[in-house]
Amino acid sequence: MQKPVTIFGPDFPFAYDDWLAHPAGLGVLPAERLGTEVAIVGAGMAGLTAAYELMKLGVKPVVYEASRLGGRLRSQPFEGGQGVVAELGGMRFPASSRAFWHYVDLLGLRSQPFPNPLTPAAGCTVVDLAGQTHWARSLDDLPPLFREVAEAWGQALEGGAGFSGLQQALRERDVPRLKALWDQLVPLWDDRTFYDFVAQSPAFAVLSFRHREVFGQVGFGTGGWDSDFPNSMLEILRVVLTGCDEDQHLIEGGVQQVPEGLWQHAPAQMAHWPAGTTLARLHGGAPRAGVEALKRAPSGHIAVTDTWGVTREHAAVLVTCQSWLLTTQIDCEESLFSQPLWMALDRTRYMQSSKTFVMVDRPFWKDLRPDGPQQGWPQMGMTLTDRLTRGTYFFDNGPDRPAAICLSYAWMSDALKMLPHSTEKRVELALSALQKIYPDVDIRSHIIGDPISVSWEADPHFLGAFKGALPGHYRYNHRMYGHFMQDALPAAERGIFLAGDDISWTPAWVEGAVQTALNAVWGVVHHLGGACHAANPGPGEAYPQIGPLALPE
Template sequence: MTPAPTDQLAMLIPDFPFSYDEWLRHPAGLGQVPADLHGTPVAVIGGGISGLVAAYELMRMGLRPVVYEAGQLGGRMRSAGFPGHPGCVADLGAMRFAPTARTLFHYIHELDLPTSPFPNPLAPCTPSTVINLNGVTHQGRSQMLLPSIYQEVADAWDKTLRDKAELFTMEDAIRRRDVDLIKVVWNRLVHRLDDQSFYGLLADSAAFTSFRHREIFGQVGFGAGGWDTDFPNSALEILRVVYAHADDGEQVSIVGGAQRLPLGLWSHSPARMARWRPGTTIASLNHDAPRPGVTRLGRDGADILVEDAGGGLSRFPAVVFTPHVWTLLGSIDCSAELLSAPQWTAVERTHYMSSSKLFVLSDRPFWLDTDEHTGEHAMGMTLTDRSPRGVYLFDHGPDRPGVMCLSYTWNDDSAKFRTMTDQQRLTVLLRRLSAIYPGVDIASHVISEPVTISWENEPLFMGAFKQNLPGQYRYQRRLFTQFVQRDAPAAQRGFFLCGDDVSWLGGFAEGAVTSALNAVWGVMNHLGGGTDPTNPGPGDRFDELAPVELPL
């Protein structure tokens, strides 16, 4: 299969194929609020990428974003350093971005952040890829150098996408931004596949009759790695990723760490703003620090009450809420009237993927050493069915330390580490890797303490990101469409959910950014503002593009 050229593709999500990147680029801007409302405070709860994009664009409209953050700015765009080694970072959450994420890259370019190719399996920038399955190891730089069974699995996946998911038709429609065709094809697939799991889609395909082929595909996959931890999820979740080329191998990372993007938005002054003086930033409007985390949300007439952990109580005409929606069920005392009963059911039913990583610093990029007997590199980017699952190697030059992600895992594989200390995790991983690389003393090159994360253990997150299970399309539709409030009762207006678990593309920063822009449109509309007729926003085109509504 010849993939569509990514320079013509965008993450145009078929459920709601609105071109957010074109809306952002338009010279008319995103819209405006009445001049007499300039300076109006709007609460933005959560200082991750979704919250800071929302705050940034609300500031540009002349509103005053008041940011609340219970932890550190950045959310799951969290980068950790290694003491004594400036420039070496571990991206604990988001770490690689596909070029089709054009809305996200609008902000990366706005901040002029440099990027570098990410060392995914078999990517052009990856010196060597090692696949270790069932105790057998293969190494190579391209798929052509691997045993033929891997090509058979790749061909089976391509055939499944052609036969079951109308791949060519959808890719061509997305490339041309033919929203009518996108809607026709996708709505048909939603009706057919909402109740089917990803594994069910594979097992139902004539190309995947072999269990061995399904097993290899789950453990190795193509692009950024294996897919088996997604097997229980809805098939629709995977097709969105495929159509958007969101998980292709040729991704990039942000030099210096992904957290530079949200922190940059916090401190960057846009070239054009309503009301505010040149040099104004989100930071300056918030006295250089966000308010503490929110503990209670309520309603007082037309205003929404926000109480924070420091005891502060403020009222706002509009609130943008970006954290995981599960926080509304426990850590935040949220008035039931802010959402409808069906929306609360959708919040309860949200399903989160768990995920863990472990990083260490090496004395140098020793993995580039050549084995005198085989001529192969000492190590490579590694995919394995054992506990490390994914190993990524980051080279900063021959005379500088290297960063090693010794394990990147999901769901059950992540749960295997939950009860271990950081040092115990490292010990287990080094033991497992020694079986894959028996002639390499990896431990002798480690010069730092391990840096770890298990997102399911993080109290502010309780998981890595949303992934719908089969039959959950209706719930996701309720959360995504919540930003359009024209028919909502007064008590449910002015409170806007966003973030990647509200988007159709959970786990990708693009979804967090685009859902933030939905909330910006919602706030603008709620306050009596609007878009320029030449540049309608997502709410203006909602009736045309709205996600299909399945029967109850």
């Protein structure tokens, strides 16, 4: 039986899932360090993963949060909606995210397949491009052009990246083979865009511009990817190589339950703290306020000042907020990071994203059409279009129960078109676009309650949805990702750590937040004089041997 695809590297192929599952635990601290306060800036998935694991090791995490628990795992309930939520941030989670699913399983949460295009969970998919509408349950239901695009993409990956051999090495967790193949690709593709890869590949070169246009609008796996065309091809290779774009699931009741669950969960085993201790209890029920300043104190510790002007010194600090906030929201002493690292943090490029949701009285879209060309098909299906809505998704909570529709999920320029508008105006624009695709469906008559929308770039605590690495950004990512290895740093730069999906090699995917949080846990333990068990070495032990390829500066 073929082994599954997991997010195992490829830049740093360390088995985080095995590290987490090992009965020896993640490490041990010296007795005199038990109870040491370590600051965690940000209560998203990265911050709460690190806080939870550090608490288990006997550290006292002090979590600072400027907004709400969960970060970009934000499940906003509809008023009176009987548990119906709008997933404003992350909403689909690939099975390959093994470290993330470790925590989902720990908390006993349930999941179900996400209704992506051309999947059984979607019921049916409607592709509306250039004024033509196609109904499909599988790729075979679409015109030949779509299959030609899909086949060309597969051929481009195989010819340009040796994809099947690379992915087999990843499946087998054959570290030497995976590193050898991936490290050959890094200098070849870091300086080239996703669009360049597609346009210059022999598989697409023999096809028309229309094929590339359709590829950008409809894409592969999760939908259209033209918003990523300017990104580094390395970033796209990682996504498809590690299965991020397939076999995705949603968390029933909302993914925000994962970080909230870690906040409330009492580990079965932990050092120092009495049984029943949780992060919530250590904090008296709520995290501290947001952070205003980070400075090096005369004691050598790091002084953290919150929004109320209260300053506390900590032996170490883990920063999980988006990196731009270190220059726009937090007065961060410049000497805490090297100038090359500041360059990397400042050059991080965030992508825009907007979503607009409505709650409806029931999953009416499942009603079968009584007549016409689509007789026997559902009233509506997961919709991909070149209109304003771009992607429309339907979320069923059971017959005759309120349900949710993500009327529009858009990125970059399509998201910016929504930025100046109120939620009500966004709904009107989306309904107008969908009316052209479904002229015989009265969506308005089913809407109940108040709509919900988000533009992450307009939120001062985020300034964007997620990182999208541009060509030439590999070196920047390497600097940020490897910062948890601090033995070679000057004393003035030690004790402050970075985590979050924008620090990872897989931005926009929660697994990157979890894995970098675990790197930071190792870094904090090492900084405090602790160590991993010999039977369960951590990422810091593996990094010198299998760390990311270093490109010349």
